[in-house]
Amino acid sequence: MDIETPNILEDWKDHGAKIQVYIVGFAISILLTLIAFVITFYHLLSGWENVALLIFLAILQLFVQLIFFFHIGSKAQSKWNILIFLFMIMIVAILVIGSLWIMTNLNSKMMPTTKQMIQYMNAQGAAL
Amino acid sequence: MSILGKLSINAFPHDVITLGGAIMMIVAILIGIFYVTYTKRWHWLWSEWITTTDHKKIGVMYIFVSIVMGLRGFADVLLMRVQQATSVGSSHGILSANHFQQIFSAHGVIMIFFVAMGFLFGIINLVLPLQIGSRDVAFPFLNATSFWLFSAGMVLMNASLIIGNFTYAGWLSYPPLSELKYSPGVGVDYWIWSLQVAGLGSLLSGINFLVTIIKLRCKGMTLMRMPLFTWSVFGTMVLVILAFPILTVTLALLYLDRTVGTHFFTASGGGNMMMYVNLIWSWGHPEVYILVLPSFGIFSEVVSVFSRKRLFGYRSMVWAIWAIVVLSFIVWLHHFFTMGAGSNVNAFFGMMTMIIAVPTGVKIFNWLFTMFGGRIKFNASMIYFLGFIFLFTLGGVAGVMMAVPAIDYQLHNSLFLVAHFHTMIVSGVLFGDFIGIMYWFPKIFGFKLIDFYGRVAAYLWIIGFIVAFGPLYILGFMGATRRLDHYPAYTGWQSLFIVAGIGVGIIAIALVFQFLQLIISYIKKNENFDTTGDPWDGRTLEWSTSSPPPHFNYAILPEVESRDAFWEEKQRTDKNVQDKKYEDIPVVKNTPLAMYIGAMACIFGFCAVWHIWWLLALSLLTIIVLIMIRTTDEETEYVIPASEVAEIDKKVQWKV
Amino acid sequence: MESVNTQIQQVPKYDKTDDTIVFGFWVYLMTDCVLFAALFAVYAVLHNNTFGGPDGAQIFSPSYVLVETIALLTSSFTCGIGLISAYNMQKNRVIGWFSVTFLLGLSFVVMEVAEFSHLIHSGDSFKRSAFLSSYFTLVGTHGLHVTVGLIGMLILIIRIYTKGLTKASVRRLTLLSLFWHFLDIIWIFIFTIVYMLGFS
Numbered sequence: 011m012d013i014e015t016p017n018i019l020e021d022w023k024d025h026g027a028k029i030q031v032y033i034v035g036f037a038i039s040i041l042l043t044l045i046a047f048v049i050t051f052y053h054l055l056s057g058w059e060n061v062a063l064l065i066f067l068a069i070l071q072l073f074v075q076l077i078f079f080f081h082i083g084s085k086a087q088s089k090w091n092i093l094i095f096l097f098m099i100m101i102v103a104i105l106v107i108g109s110l111w112i113m114t115n116l117n118s119k120m121m122p123t124t125k126q127m128i129q130y131m132n133a134q135g136a137a138l
Numbered sequence: 139m140s141i142l143g144k145l146s147i148n149a150f151p152h153d154v155i156t157l158g159g160a161i162m163m164i165v166a167i168l169i170g171i172f173y174v175t176y177t178k179r180w181h182w183l184w185s186e187w188i189t190t191t192d193h194k195k196i197g198v199m200y201i202f203v204s205i206v207m208g209l210r211g212f213a214d215v216l217l218m219r220v221q222q223a224t225s226v227g228s229s230h231g232i233l234s235a236n237h238f239q240q241i242f243s244a245h246g247v248i249m250i251f252f253v254a255m256g257f258l259f260g261i262i263n264l265v266l267p268l269q270i271g272s273r274d275v276a277f278p279f280l281n282a283t284s285f286w287l288f289s290a291g292m293v294l295m296n297a298s299l300i301i302g303n304f305t306y307a308g309w310l311s312y313p314p315l316s317e318l319k320y321s322p323g324v325g326v327d328y329w330i331w332s333l334q335v336a337g338l339g340s341l342l343s344g345i346n347f348l349v350t351i352i353k354l355r356c357k358g359m360t361l362m363r364m365p366l367f368t369w370s371v372f373g374t375m376v377l378v379i380l381a382f383p384i385l386t387v388t389l390a391l392l393y394l395d396r397t398v399g400t401h402f403f404t405a406s407g408g409g410n411m412m413m414y415v416n417l418i419w420s421w422g423h424p425e426v427y428i429l430v431l432p433s434f435g436i437f438s439e440v441v442s443v444f445s446r447k448r449l450f451g452y453r454s455m456v457w458a459i460w461a462i463v464v465l466s467f468i469v470w471l472h473h474f475f476t477m478g479a480g481s482n483v484n485a486f487f488g489m490m491t492m493i494i495a496v497p498t499g500v501k502i503f504n505w506l507f508t509m510f511g512g513r514i515k516f517n518a519s520m521i522y523f524l525g526f527i528f529l530f531t532l533g534g535v536a537g538v539m540m541a542v543p544a545i546d547y548q549l550h551n552s553l554f555l556v557a558h559f560h561t562m563i564v565s566g567v568l569f570g571d572f573i574g575i576m577y578w579f580p581k582i583f584g585f586k587l588i589d590f591y592g593r594v595a596a597y598l599w600i601i602g603f604i605v606a607f608g609p610l611y612i613l614g615f616m617g618a619t620r621r622l623d624h625y626p627a628y629t630g631w632q633s634l635f636i637v638a639g640i641g642v643g644i645i646a647i648a649l650v651f652q653f654l655q656l657i658i659s660y661i662k663k664n665e666n667f668d669t670t671g672d673p674w675d676g677r678t679l680e681w682s683t684s685s686p687p688p689h690f691n692y693a694i695l696p697e698v699e700s701r702d703a704f705w706e707e708k709q710r711t712d713k714n715v716q717d718k719k720y721e722d723i724p725v726v727k728n729t730p731l732a733m734y735i736g737a738m739a740c741i742f743g744f745c746a747v748w749h750i751w752w753l754l755a756l757s758l759l760t761i762i763v764l765i766m767i768r769t770t771d772e773e774t775e776y777v778i779p780a781s782e783v784a785e786i787d788k789k790v791q792w793k794v
Numbered sequence: 795m796e797s798v799n800t801q802i803q804q805v806p807k808y809d810k811t812d813d814t815i816v817f818g819f820w821v822y823l824m825t826d827c828v829l830f831a832a833l834f835a836v837y838a839v840l841h842n843n844t845f846g847g848p849d850g851a852q853i854f855s856p857s858y859v860l861v862e863t864i865a866l867l868t869s870s871f872t873c874g875i876g877l878i879s880a881y882n883m884q885k886n887r888v889i890g891w892f893s894v895t896f897l898l899g900l901s902f903v904v905m906e907v908a909e910f911s912h913l914i915h916s917g918d919s920f921k922r923s924a925f926l927s928s929y930f931t932l933v934g935t936h937g938l939h940v941t942v943g944l945i946g947m948l949i950l951i952i953r954i955y956t957k958g959l960t961k962a963s964v965r966r967l968t969l970l971s972l973f974w975h976f977l978d979i980i981w982i983f984i985f986t987i988v989y990m991l992g993f994s
Binding site (some may be wrong): 075109 | 817831838839860864867874878978979982983990991993
């Protein structure tokens with residue numbers, strides 16, 4: 011490297027690893043977990059809103075943990091870490107969403123359930 | 139449950155050809171052992187090669203293993219061509235259907251995992267640290283471990299020839315054929331574990347080289363001053379670290395299905411075999427770009443040096459690499475257009491597949507523009523390169539054809555497809571590797587290869603390839619599918635298969651000339667010593683070292699101010715002789731631990747195949763203990779004192 | 795050759811910069827993320843294939859999982875406190891906080907093994923359906939990672955107890971903490987996608 015990066019451990023010691031940081035991070039994480047639990051246990055939501063909120067809470071907690079426990083954004087956490095992390099997230103998204111899209115299409119066309127089959131045939135003009 | 143799991147005397151081969159192959163392999167190993175013993179070189183082998191952590195030696199070992207495995211893969215080719223040329227009508231050729239299936243499966247696995255990947259990691263090991271002005275890779279011990287894991291996978295692959303059998307379900311072993319019900323033997327398990335073990339080695343190398351490029355570049359070498367080969371390795375390693383975990387998971391799930399009765403890809407129990415195809419190609423498509431990108435990097439280096447001209451379009455070359463890296467993750471469905479995902483899905487992936495041809499096209503134009511107006515040295519490397527331009531473009535266009543889903547419905551799994559991907563791999567990956575080996579050979583071994591034999595080999599490879607695969611393109615259009623062990627006489631295909639066989643014969647002669655090149659160059663090495671370290675009037679940093687470089691590569695780490703740093707240095711007339719400040723250089727010690735880990739991994743894989751659970755647990759425990767021993771070792775390095783560094787440096791003659 | 799003045803400088807014994815090692819470990823964690831992503835993809839595709847067997851709502855107990863989650867989250871917290879003590883070279887506190895982390899992690903694993911065991915004995919093992927196969931494998935892989943982390947933690951604690959808090963130990967604790975936090979993040983997604991969504 012042409013640029014001198016500070017020793018990462020010393021930087022964390024001086025900037026990132028402070029007890030207040032961990033306490034706040036811990037508290038928020040517990041809170042988010044409890045919210046998700048309550049929503050689920052008491053069946054407060056259903057359908058797409060349920061899915062969306064729970065996933066949103068999970069992603070929120072991901073950010074909390076990244077910032078408070080992993081010290082993302084601190085000086086020594088070089089831009090390379092963030093870059094590789096973002097690239098990985100992109101690939102993960104492609105893999106998961108892509109697979110879901112592909113497999114949903116494959117399943118409905120190649121291994122349809124009886125219900126799907128009837129729907130399809132009706133769409134073709136049968137009257138089942 | 140027997141103490142040896144499923145292993146029994148029945149595991150040894152029964153039929154003539156397999157038995158012959160197994161015996162030949164054992165004889166070859168015995169000859170090797172005998173030779174080493176006769177020339178009393180065990181100590182040398184152990185201390186110079188087996189226990190080494192030096193990236194240059196590790197690179198040589200990778201290439202050696204790849205050449206040996208290439209011979210086995212080529213033997214598979216000969217068998218297949220003979221079979222397909224003779225198995226018509228009432229004749230059924232020389233192989234049973236089951237045996238033929240194992241052979242084409244083994245051929246694919248060997249060529250991709252143990253030849254192409256081996257050459258790739260070998261050349262990267264040889265060149266990368268030298269090119270970025272570093273003393274070694276980021277994690278030398280891990281580097282050695284990666285090589286031994288690669289070798290362990292290779293041993294498992296070869297063991298399947300002697301004990302048991304190999305998968306007959308193709309090089310990707312799709313379920314349900316690869317599930318327990320239809321492949322009750324050990325073949326698929328051998329396939330799973332040799333890939334898992336070798337794949338782990340690849341993944342670790344990916345991490346290692348990525349960290350090396352990001353953290354260990356010499357002073358002044360910003361990203362945009364890196365050589366193109368380094369950039370291409372950078373892109374390749376990003377692909378490796380993101381794609382290989384998918385393979386690990388997929389293989390593990392198939393193994394679970396076969397061993398403990400899960401239902402991931404089974405026909406019943408709610409399994410979905412299409413998910414396997416989806417996952418394996420999510421890895422498989424990035425894999426083919428992993429194979430070809432380093433070769434593109436090699437072309438960039440070599441075309442520039444042998445045209446005596448700066449590479450044209452550096453920035454667009456870098457852009458093209460990253461475009462390929464990103465795009466290679468969103469095209470994978472084109473490997474299964476016909477599985478039935480429907481037109482919306484197929485249309486998206488078809489378009490993406492066509493787009494990915496663009497950055498490759500950018501590269502081809504840039505190479506041609508580099509040659510234009512240059513003073514071209516028409517040696518073996520440039521002949522291979524021109525062969526690549528011609529063949530890769532044609533094969534690539536065939537690929538773009540098949541990117542259209544409607545066309546692919548006709549051509550999927552036909553010999554047209556087979557011809558397409560062989561064109562890509564042979565003219566892209568393999569020619570690139572041949573060029574790389576010839577180009578960097580003098581740097582590593584201190585003498586040049588005799589170009590004559592290389593030129594003959596290059597012409598024979600190109601002609602042989604056209605004769606071997608031209609017929610396959612035509613056969614594909616005529617309706618011939620892949621992996622046929624027999625076909626009816628009325629098809630009229632036999633004459634084309636015979637022509638293809640002749641083509642393979644021409645390639646065999648090309649191989650002979652390649653070996654002649656190695657052997658005769660070695661015998662005549664005194665006439666071809668590289669005394670300057672810079673045999674080609676090179677442009678990049680590795681040519682500023684001696685041939686071979688000292689263990690620590692650079693006595694004094696270079697400082698760089700531009701691209702093609704060494705070239706710029708050579709052009710400068712105002713060279714001021716500076717006081718050279720030598721420093722103590724720390725060097726990682728030799729250690730057998732990496733080889734032991736590889737050996738234990740091999741045993742682990744073998745036990746997983748044959749269900750020898752107690753030994754599996756023991757080998758796993760041993761690996762953990764070995765890792766612990768390594769991490770507790772405080773004395774893994776020794777220091778070469780500055781005075782000794784100065785002495786070594788003075789002995790070297792410099793051109794500059 | 796013209797003569798060159800050679801000056802010999804003494805450099806301290808080779809100390810591979812922590813930066814490179816920590817960065818390398820970070821890259822490894824990225825690959826582990828992709829590994830889990832593939833397992834999540836499999837779960838997402840197969841989770842409705844219950845093949846006549848039970849679905850998530852029938853076998854998951856949100857309160858049980860909540861206890862597991864709080865245990866793991868707390869262990870992540872205590873791990874962080876332990877790391878601060880390590881940077882302040884406070885050997886005894888390090889051993890204390892990481893021992894607590896170990897116990898919390900161990901209780902997580904014990905609870906998970908108990909859950910698996912219960913399912914297997916009531917006939918709903920990984921062989922029952924694709925849903926159960928993917929559930930056991932995704933959650934089990936995470937549990938396996940946690941177990942490996944616990945073993946590493948134990949070895950580290952013992953080494954620090956016997957050999958003291960060295961620079962290498964501080965670096966290893968950092969790597970362990972990164973690993974531990976990473977596992978916590980993966981668990982958040984398992985908790986949400988498998989258990990919470992599965993129960994709904």
